[in-house]
Amino acid sequence: MNGPRPGDDVQAAPIPYDWAWLRKGMAAAFTLPGLVMAFSFMGFGALLHSEGLSLISGIAQDLIIWALPGQVVLVDALARGVPLLLAALAVTLTAVRLLPMVVLVLARSRMPGNPRWPEYLAAHFIAATVWVMSEMHFSGIPRSGRLPWLIGLGCMLATGMTLATSIGYALTGMMPLPLAATLVFFTPAFFLLALVDGARLEQDRIAIVLGAVIGPAVHAVWPSVDLLVGGLAGGTLAFFAGRFLRRPALDNPDAEDTP
Amino acid sequence: MTDGSAIWFYVIVAGALVTYVWRLFGVLLVSRIDPQGVVLTWVRAVATALVAALVARMLLTPSGLLAHTALPARLGAIAAGVLAWRIMGKRVEPGVAAAVLAFLLLQQIFP
Numbered sequence: 489m490n491g492p493r494p495g496d497d498v499q500a501a502p503i504p505y506d507w508a509w510l511r512k513g514m515a516a517a518f519t520l521p522g523l524v525m526a527f528s529f530m531g532f533g534a535l536l537h538s539e540g541l542s543l544i545s546g547i548a549q550d551l552i553i554w555a556l557p558g559q560v561v562l563v564d565a566l567a568r569g570v571p572l573l574l575a576a577l578a579v580t581l582t583a584v585r586l587l588p589m590v591v592l593v594l595a596r597s598r599m600p601g602n603p604r605w606p607e608y609l610a611a612h613f614i615a616a617t618v619w620v621m622s623e624m625h626f627s628g629i630p631r632s633g634r635l636p637w638l639i640g641l642g643c644m645l646a647t648g649m650t651l652a653t654s655i656g657y658a659l660t661g662m663m664p665l666p667l668a669a670t671l672v673f674f675t676p677a678f679f680l681l682a683l684v685d686g687a688r689l690e691q692d693r694i695a696i697v698l699g700a701v702i703g704p705a706v707h708a709v710w711p712s713v714d715l716l717v718g719g720l721a722g723g724t725l726a727f728f729a730g731r732f733l734r735r736p737a738l739d740n741p742d743a744e745d746t747p
Numbered sequence: 748m749t750d751g752s753a754i755w756f757y758v759i760v761a762g763a764l765v766t767y768v769w770r771l772f773g774v775l776l777v778s779r780i781d782p783q784g785v786v787l788t789w790v791r792a793v794a795t796a797l798v799a800a801l802v803a804r805m806l807l808t809p810s811g812l813l814a815h816t817a818l819p820a821r822l823g824a825i826a827a828g829v830l831a832w833r834i835m836g837k838r839v840e841p842g843v844a845a846a847v848l849a850f851l852l853l854q855q856i857f858p
Contacts, residue, residue, distance in 0.1 A: 594774065612767060673847060702796070707807075722796030722800065
């Protein structure tokens with residue numbers, strides 16, 4: 489057999505995933521984003537309790553749904569006895585936002601040529617917080633370690649959030665309102681600062697402003713699609729504005745991630 | 748109120764399946780698009796605008812506990828957070844800490 493020649497890349501054995509990063513991903517759960525997330529899930533535990541639902545049904549939602557807005561919508565539907573089809577429709581509408589996040593995170597972490605099961609597993613853990621965390625950490629992780637890191641992070645976060653849900657469930661009603669509201673306030677504060685901090689392109693900054701303007705405007709007219717319309721309209725406008733303003737050097741923001 | 752085994756049916760069908768299906772689409776899609784390409788840049792803009800819309804909703808028209816707090820407290824605290832992020836070397840942690848402390852304080856001023 490001859491050695492690999494230029495142009496043989498496609499046939500070359502794929503670089504395998506580096507599972508040593510699994511443990512580092514688990515450790516990353518114990519940082520500020522994990523704490524912020526825990527406060528949100530404590531709020532979810534409190535909601536379960538106040539709606540008269542069992543803790544175990546909430547823990548199951550943490551593990552198999554893993555998307556807080558959808559879980560809140562589902563709990564509301566269960567409490568009000570909404571028909572299954574309508575509940576499913578409402579939840580799936582909140583979950584559409586996960587698609588772009590999965591695409592973005594996997595585009596920077598998957599190793600083409602390998603079996604795809606780690607991608608299907610990692611996708612289950614991808615939601616807003618994990619997307620934001622990947623933006624913060626990926627530049628310091630070799631590409632082959634990114635998917636294992638995600639899976640370690642996701643497993644540890646999911647475990648921690650079942651605990652946070654339980655704590656919130658038990659603490660309901662024992663906390664004064666300003667303190668309880670402050671726990672919830674961690675989430676918008678963290679998301680906004682993470683977005684602002686992670687904005688690398690002109691289009692990112694424009695997208696933040698347009699999303700924050702269009703979303704609430706749509707919310708006033710048709711609340712259930714405010715995020716979708718805010719994201720699609722604001723993002724698309726920002727994308728074209730960014731291309732209009734862009735300098736050629738910014739064409740490939742993720743160029744350093746080429747495997 | 749839905750109860751008993753119906754709850755589990757809801758959690759699995761109206762919760763888990765209808766959520767994972769979008770993640771599944773993401774996995775199927777990502778192998779078909781150019782990771783350096785323009786489609787991904789657009790997807791990034793959409794995701795950014797979407798999370799910004801989520802933050803704006805939580806601040807302007809919140810539900811649950813935040814609905815019981817005053818709008819000036821929420822907006823003032825966010826402004827304090829962004830300001831702290833700017834001053835403290837553009838780091839997220841001091842920004843979040845400042846926003847949360849400002850929120851505790853502003854809730855006393857705007858009950």
